[in-house]
Amino acid sequence: MSQWLPIAEIADKVTKKQISATSLIERSLATITQKKDYRAIISTLEDRATTRAKMIDEGKLGGRLAGVPFIAKDNFLVYGSDTTAASNILKGFKAPYQASVINKLESEGAICVAKSNLDAFAHGASTENSDFFTTTNPHDQSRVPGGSSGGSAAAVVLDMAPFALGTDTGGSTRQPASFVGCVGYKPTYGLMSRSGIIAMASSTDTVGTLAKTVNDASLVIDVMAGIDSLDSTTIDRQPKGYDINNISEDNLRGKKIGLIREYMGEGLDGEVRDVVNDACLRLKSVGCEVSEVSIPSLPLALAVYYIICPAEVSSNLSRYDGQRFGFSYKEANNLDEVYELSRGYGFGKEAKRRIMIGTYVLSSGYYNAYYKKAQTVRTKLINEFNEVFKNCDFLIGPVAPTSAFKIGENIKDPLHMYLSDVMTVAVNLVGIPAVSIPAGEKNGLPIGVQLMANAKKDRELLLASKNLEGILR
Amino acid sequence: MAVISRDDVLKLAQLARLSLSDDEVEQFLIELREILLYVEQLKSVNVDNLAPTDQVTGLVNVMRDDITIDYGYAPGDLLGNVPRVEENLIMVQRVL
Numbered sequence: 255m256s257q258w259l260p261i262a263e264i265a266d267k268v269t270k271k272q273i274s275a276t277s278l279i280e281r282s283l284a285t286i287t288q289k290k291d292y293r294a295i296i297s298t299l300e301d302r303a304t305t306r307a308k309m310i311d312e313g314k315l316g317g318r319l320a321g322v323p324f325i326a327k328d329n330f331l332v333y334g335s336d337t338t339a340a341s342n343i344l345k346g347f348k349a350p351y352q353a354s355v356i357n358k359l360e361s362e363g364a365i366c367v368a369k370s371n372l373d374a375f376a377h378g379a380s381t382e383n384s385d386f387f388t389t390t391n392p393h394d395q396s397r398v399p400g401g402s403s404g405g406s407a408a409a410v411v412l413d414m415a416p417f418a419l420g421t422d423t424g425g426s427t428r429q430p431a432s433f434v435g436c437v438g439y440k441p442t443y444g445l446m447s448r449s450g451i452i453a454m455a456s457s458t459d460t461v462g463t464l465a466k467t468v469n470d471a472s473l474v475i476d477v478m479a480g481i482d483s484l485d486s487t488t489i490d491r492q493p494k495g496y497d498i499n500n501i502s503e504d505n506l507r508g509k510k511i512g513l514i515r516e517y518m519g520e521g522l523d524g525e526v527r528d529v530v531n532d533a534c535l536r537l538k539s540v541g542c543e544v545s546e547v548s549i550p551s552l553p554l555a556l557a558v559y560y561i562i563c564p565a566e567v568s569s570n571l572s573r574y575d576g577q578r579f580g581f582s583y584k585e586a587n588n589l590d591e592v593y594e595l596s597r598g599y600g601f602g603k604e605a606k607r608r609i610m611i612g613t614y615v616l617s618s619g620y621y622n623a624y625y626k627k628a629q630t631v632r633t634k635l636i637n638e639f640n641e642v643f644k645n646c647d648f649l650i651g652p653v654a655p656t657s658a659f660k661i662g663e664n665i666k667d668p669l670h671m672y673l674s675d676v677m678t679v680a681v682n683l684v685g686i687p688a689v690s691i692p693a694g695e696k697n698g699l700p701i702g703v704q705l706m707a708n709a710k711k712d713r714e715l716l717l718a719s720k721n722l723e724g725i726l727r
Numbered sequence: 728m729a730v731i732s733r734d735d736v737l738k739l740a741q742l743a744r745l746s747l748s749d750d751e752v753e754q755f756l757i758e759l760r761e762i763l764l765y766v767e768q769l770k771s772v773n774v775d776n777l778a779p780t781d782q783v784t785g786l787v788n789v790m791r792d793d794i795t796i797d798y799g800y801a802p803g804d805l806l807g808n809v810p811r812v813e814e815n816l817i818m819v820q821r822v823l
Contacts, residue, residue, distance in 0.1 A: 598746030685783030
């Protein structure tokens, strides 16, 4: 049983002075201390959180998230606090401004209590690429929590806060949600501002929400969604918004759901397959029409992603020059050495690996063969998804090929680690929303199912997820 | 597509302004070959009549007025992260 009430109820009770924000913050911080063995958290924001809680209790602040504690992945800038992206190169970096989504959450009374662990710069699927430490899975400490938002996902399941923020560039919110057993939501590309979030691959970066229930996630999403002048890729909200806490509409009966054939083939764990098939049976039992659909280019998505992502990573990480912020190699003799040694010593192995691949695929002579080709295959993929959505309201499939793997199992083989993203990256390339919902377990390890909708159908997807969550219970 | 050589790795590291240890050079040589071999499967994909996708929002020419907006950033906060500062100036190694 969770120690947290549904988020809407917490805020309501705080607003009515039935619970104090201060007590909520204390409870959250105490849980973080009590469960520090899981290494989900990089830093806590005790002073800042306590001050804000006091302001709420004195009636100076409030809103739809009044007093609700949350944890942000350590690639979100929270003013005045350390923001490291779990990288040595940003150790000691103090955020001089704040992410737009953090501003929105705070303006509704939410309180950031801690920053969570991740694969450095969000490069990875297990938190093992963190330059600091590896987070352990709440269900089995010899296993990974998934990644890159592994710290945030674990924190939610460990009850440290009612919700946490992640990012999802290739599956980094959905895959850890599946590995630890919580809801992980990736919105339509552009629905939430990325201003103040450390950039990874800008054409696929999105803000992820991790929570216990779809209701909780929907309220948080509703607060964060919408146009921001500081991120020119942001899109309009849907007119009815995203908070479905008081909506109990059955939007599954009679709907067409496509089971993605390409995700159900070779390489998929038997238990994961069973969980997805079981979810499909349950959907049929409530009147959904579930049928297999094919997206022929889907097996190419991972190759497309591992060209586009490193290309954009190499560009975004070029700002770490040892001059304006971050680690600087003090004994360098000239300007070039400052760049080379600061970056050489400051970046971890995976960041360097991606910078190298990205530099290669963008270099003259290879640009057309790799980067442009990948961007064109991306178009093919988008067209095929559009085609499938002509006949389907939603798509369903696994989140990852397996449940949580052992710490150390994949870290030595980068390509094998990349394969953990094989069922999530296409969604990012196409820009559609998708969610991971807890659906089963294998030997005590949770397994999620992935539900997807067409772009700008986040409200419909949240509603369908809430209904699916209900029939999976 | 060409097979990547040790010289290519060194050249890439130089382009990316990244100092690498000898071990890293050897390691990346093997791994980059493997990863590039994996993505080679795109080579045979027919993409006739398709244009590359640069972004997925469908937004075109997002404009705003050319005015200064004060976001309240404090110079002290910004300079606080700079490795070398003298009299509010960012110090860098000599360029010329």
